[in-house]
Structures are given as structure tokens and as C-alpha cells.
Amino acid sequence: QKEVEQDPGPLSVPEGAIVSLNCTYSNSAFQYFMWYRQYSRKGPELLMYTYSSGNKEDGRFTAQVDKSSKYISLFIRDSQPSDSATYLCAMSTVETSGSRLTFGEGTQLTVNP
Amino acid sequence: GAVVSQHPSRVICKSGTSVKIECRSLDFQATTMFWYRQFPKQSLMLMATSNEGSKATYEQGVEKDKFLINHASLTLSTLTVTSAHPEDSSFYICSAPGLGVDTQYFGPGTRLTVL
Numbered sequence: 306q307k308e309v310e311q312d313p314g315p316l317s318v319p320e321g322a323i324v325s326l327n328c329t330y331s332n333s334a335f336q337y338f339m340w341y342r343q344y345s346r347k348g349p350e351l352l353m354y355t356y357s358s359g360n361k362e363d364g365r366f367t368a369q370v371d372k373s374s375k376y377i378s379l380f381i382r383d384s385q386p387s388d389s390a391t392y393l394c395a396m397s398t399v400e401t402s403g404s405r406l407t408f409g410e411g412t413q414l415t416v417n418p
Numbered sequence: 419g420a421v422v423s424q425h426p427s428r429v430i431c432k433s434g435t436s437v438k439i440e441c442r443s444l445d446f447q448a449t450t451m452f453w454y455r456q457f458p459k460q461s462l463m464l465m466a467t468s469n470e471g472s473k474a475t476y477e478q479g480v481e482k483d484k485f486l487i488n489h490a491s492l493t494l495s496t497l498t499v500t501s502a503h504p505e506d507s508s509f510y511i512c513s514a515p516g517l518g519v520d521t522q523y524f525g526p527g528t529r530l531t532v533l
Contacts, residue, residue, distance in 0.1 A: 313459070341524075348422075348511050348524035349462070393461060405452075406522060408461045 311409030441512030
């Protein structure tokens with residue numbers, strides 16, 4: 306069983322839709338949770354990070370963590386064609402924070418104009 | 419934000435040759451850097467942790483004699499794929515941790531194609 310599970314998609318939505326991306330994990334030692342965006346043939350860029358249960362908002366993006374269910378989500382409001390990319394969740398433990406990341410498989414998102 | 423560069427961005431080589439990929443932290447020092455491999459439509463898989471001034475730490479299943487890592491300075495790590503074969507064709511990405519627990523900066527990646 307993978308430590309981090311993420312539906313690879315692909316996910317296709319119309320412009321302006323609300324997008325929900327999710328990951329589940331099995332290692333209760335994970336304490337830091339990140340979302341990365343990766344455009345085709347580029348390196349990942351950090352979008353959001355959280356370390357506590359609850360919601361964190363940044364513009365059109367909201368990261369949600371539910372440690373009791375071992376479930377994290379990224380919501381994108383008013384999605385734009387420029388949001389089309391692969392979204393990767395990543396996690397680390399207290400011991401490996403900032404260094405060893407465990408990634409989900411990534412969800413490929415296409416926002417259609 | 420901090421920037422990590424990689425060179426080359428793309429390389430095509432013949433089977434049996436060696437290829438060197440450079441990873442540089444441009445405006446910060448990195449005593450540790452990470453090398454990942456990503457196959458098409460798959461996630462990033464950590465290959466090894468590069469440590470400045472000491473030997474790299476390899477993940478299970480990664481051949482250290484095939485993937486040579488040298489962390490020569492606080493801003494440069496190199497990955498050399500020795501005796502490359504077509505199955506080594508992949509997207510290689512390096513990263514370096516920032517100052518906080520939330521930051522790890524990724525390079526733009528190097529696409530290796532072995533003919």
C-alpha cells in the first residue's frame with residue numbers, strides 16, 4: 306500500500322468551476338502537508354502548505370487538512386485555463402520536515418475556456 | 419523566492435555513454451540537495467540525498483555506482499548517469515530545502531533520452 310494515495314485523473318472542468326483535489330495517507334506521522342503545481346516538462350512549484358487540521362486560504366486556493374481522517378484537499382475557485390497542470394500533494398514528518406517529501410501520484414487538471 | 423537551476427534542460431545520448439546533470443542553488447546555500455526521477459504520468463520518486471562534504475544517501479533500489487552524486491560546494495550538486503541505457507530515460511529533478519519546514523525549491527528538471 307502506498308503511503309500517499311492520489312487520484313491521477315485526468316480531471317477536466319470548464320473555466321470558472323470549483324475544483325477539488327484530494328489525497329489520503331496512511332502514515333499518521335505525517336505532520337506537514339504541501340500542494341505543488343507542475344506544468345508540463347517543468348519542475349514542481351510550491352502552492353500551499355499546512356501543518357494543522359483545518360483550512361488555509363490563499364487567493365483562489367484553499368488547502369484543507371483532516372488529520373483524523375488522514376485526508377487533505379486543495380480547492381481552486383474560479384478556475385482558469387492557466388490552472389491547467391498536474392497537482393501533487395506532498396507530506397513530511399516532523400523528523401524529515403523540509404527535506405524528505407513523500408509525494409502523491411499527481412492529478413492532471415485541464416480547465417477548458 | 420529562492421531559485422534552483424538545472425543544466426542541461428534536455429539531453430539526448432547514445433546507450434553506454436555517461437551524462438552529467440548539474441543542480442545549482444542560485445541565491446542561497448544548500449548543504450543538502452535531493453535528486454528525483456519522474457517517469458511520464460507518474461509522481462516524483464526520490465533517488466538520493468546529496469550532502470555537501472560527505473557521501474550521498476541513496477534510496478533503496480537505486481544503484482549508487484550507476485547514479486554518481488557529487489556535492490562539490492554549497493551551491494552545486496551533480497548527478498552523473500553512467501553507462502546510460504534506454505530505461506534510464508526519464509525526467510530528473512533536483513531540489514533544495516529552504517529555511518522553513520514548508521519550503522523545498524525545485525529545479526526546472528532535465529529530460530534525459532537515451533537512444
